[in-house]
Amino acid sequence: MAQRIAPDIFAFDEWSRRKSPLHTLDPRAKILACLALLIATGTWPLAWTLAALAPILIFTARLPLLPLAFRAGVVLPFTIVFAGFTAWMGDPARAVALLWKSYLSALWVCLLMASTPLERLLESAARLGVPRLLVDVMHFTWRYIAVISAQAWRMRTAALARGGEKSFQVSAASLAVLFASSYARAERIHRAMLSRGAAGATR
């Protein structure tokens, strides 16, 4: 997880702000198209033919083919373990299907994320009927992941600099400190919102 909260998580952020026909499409259409592709990949017996669509869409979106294809490979470690089990249990056809179906599905989601900024995606999700509270919580969570993670990282460095005694109690105490400072940060954020005239709930 430590490596995953690296600048890597902002790759989508950069890609999604480029300009292309796919980027300017209404996010609601892209969400529905993505779901349709996912369902087709899961159920259609000839779904492997959809793989030909991937490079076309990536090219239309003017996105880098290899980094995006590599990004979707994040699902493979989990899949390989279970495909291995399934092949071991005498069902190699299903094992192969698990591998390419999960990879292709991840690629569709990556394409959606790389062509739509997350905040626009969340707004469109709200307009498609996702509860407002859930969307607001996702906005806040996404905005503060980097902030709180950086703080956790600094606390870790500080603990190492003090001699890095490793024990269960020390970890628990530092997690409690991180909780306390997150709580205080939430209160500051709320006051900042009030002082800018926030009426309460976002609409």
Place this chain on the structure above:
Amino acid sequence: MHIPDGFLSTPVWAGLATVSVPSIGMLARRAQAGLQDSRLPLMGVMGAFVFAAQMINFPVGIGTSGHLVGGALLAATLGPAPAAIVMTAILIIQALVFQDGGLLALGANVFNMAIAGVLAGYWPYRLLARTRGRNFGIALGGFLSVFVSAILCLGELFLSGVRIPNHALGIGLIVFCITGILEGAITLAVLGSLEKMNPRWLRAPETEGRPALILLGLFALVLVSAGFLAASALPDGLERVAGLAGLGDKETAAVAEPWLRQAALGLAGLTATFLACYLVGRWIVRWRNA
């Protein structure tokens, strides 16, 4: 265990989505009803906190370490409905940004971790909060939140036809037990430190009491998990039952179609269980209010 897309068969993911979507809608309304303005940024920042908390390792000896999962901790500090919403937000962001779990499988993942996991983490604490066994309740909640989610996940994979060799399943169960115990210990230790810093962070459980109902719900959750566990551990038994029921003999039981039927059957059972719990709950509420 976040299930990626491509693993679950259509009846399983579609069925669980039809359970999760209205549940989250209901929980969102419930969380919104009791929400003060200042709680919204708090819920969001707590979502980010759970992400960041995974960077703090807890040494458990022999060179290995684990980290907080967070369902039970959130439930004890924010209350169950807001905790479920925060966990759902985390799962959606993980599916979108980290490819941790699929988009179609989101219904299943939300059900396992944000609904069943949070409730299994909250109910023991809720039941024992006012007794001497409070700390046991917190630890048990941490354990159950992880264990119930993992077993449900395994059961859903099994219903979808993903087979796991028996020894791998045994090792997996041991790992889940250890992860669950670790989660219980972390939750208890962190809540202990938090309570020393500021007792008001530990949210007092709601006072309106329906312990019998909660016990029933907890029992149903554990029962469903145990049923899944038995089904995964004894596939031959299930196949024999399927054979007896005229769903095909042992040879064809390995082919996709009877599995599809079994998946539909299992899902119908799961839905019926929760529908029954819900109806009984409604009935008790009405009976109490009358």
